[in-house]
Amino acid sequence: MTARIIDGKKLAETIKLNLADRINALKEKDIIPGLTVILVGDDPASQVYVRNKANTFTKLGLNSSVEQYPASLSEEALCDRIRELNNDPSVHGILVQLPLPANLDANKVIETISPEKDVDGFHISNAGALMTGRPLFIPCTPYGVMKMLESENVELRGAEAVVIGASNIVGKPMALLLQKAGATVTICNSKTKDLAAHTKRADILVVATGRPGMVTGDMIKPGAIVIDVGINRGADGKLKGDVEFSSAKNVAGAITPVPGGVGPMTIVMLLVNTIEAAERKL
Numbered sequence: 001m002t003a004r005i006i007d008g009k010k011l012a013e014t015i016k017l018n019l020a021d022r023i024n025a026l027k028e029k030d031i032i033p034g035l036t037v038i039l040v041g042d043d044p045a046s047q048v049y050v051r052n053k054a055n056t057f058t059k060l061g062l063n064s065s066v067e068q069y070p071a072s073l074s075e076e077a078l079c080d081r082i083r084e085l086n087n088d089p090s091v092h093g094i095l096v097q098l099p100l101p102a103n104l105d106a107n108k109v110i111e112t113i114s115p116e117k118d119v120d121g122f123h124i125s126n127a128g129a130l131m132t133g134r135p136l137f138i139p140c141t142p143y144g145v146m147k148m149l150e151s152e153n154v155e156l157r158g159a160e161a162v163v164i165g166a167s168n169i170v171g172k173p174m175a176l177l178l179q180k181a182g183a184t185v186t187i188c189n190s191k192t193k194d195l196a197a198h199t200k201r202a203d204i205l206v207v208a209t210g211r212p213g214m215v216t217g218d219m220i221k222p223g224a225i226v227i228d229v230g231i232n233r234g235a236d237g238k239l240k241g242d243v244e245f246s247s248a249k250n251v252a253g254a255i256t257p258v259p260g261g262v263g264p265m266t267i268v269m270l271l272v273n274t275i276e277a278a279e280r281k282l
């Protein structure tokens, strides 16, 4: 069996095209959705992601600005700046790129963002709203994965879904979304015993561990849908997922590539969330 490739780049382009009417409707009312991205420190990967986000917005005629600060920025100064942005009506979305330098408390910083502008969906009240089934903003990566599953017409009701990784930004919200859609969800973590026993049961397997190639073909149920959230840069400079693509593609029914899978979907769902934030101001 050779798996179908779930092309995130192509799907992201389709979603962007479909947003044109919503963007135009806002522009007719003199509203241009605006995002401010805050980047602290000089992590090279974060710089790429932030640039890609800003370019995506600019290409569609939306406003985006990137504020870059040195790693020495104090938490107080960062939170003060976020409070200013909370009060700026031209800014619909505020995003603090993660990871933050170790001297900054990411929870405290994120909780300074107004929940109505938290287009990442990471604020504790947005996380709580998602948990109770009434989300204001869905975190972009799991939201993008749900769109990929939808595009593949994957039946989630009654399906066995296994999520490896329990982070606040991917694993936990991913599990909640799958559960809401009717799947039976297992969340595995680095301490899970006999991981393969879980993964081999999965009709839908979402891997978000940050450990390159940790899921191999022999751990996958034949025909399963495999979603690889990992983006790891190898010593050779090439990007690798958390799934060993070469063996997994011979077993899975469908699989996301890295690059060109979940990554582009994360960025387009940020666009969706920011447009929604602007529409709520109508």
Ligand SMILES: Nc1nc2c(c(=O)[nH]1)N[C@@H](CN(C=O)c1ccc(C(=O)N[C@@H](CCC(=O)O)C(=O)O)cc1)CN2
Pocket: 048, 049, 050, 052, 095, 096, 097, 098, 099, 120, 140, 141, 169, 231, 239, 258, 259, 260, 261, 262, 263, 264, 265, 266, 267
């Ligand atoms: N505030 C946030 N921080 C982080 C998030 C997030 O959603 N909000 N997610 C990740 C990083 N991330 C977005 O910020 C992200 C990572 C990767 C991609 C992407 O398109 N990757 C490309 C490859 C890009 C490359 O060449 O390096 C791909 O997979 O095809 C988009 C967004 C952590 N931080």
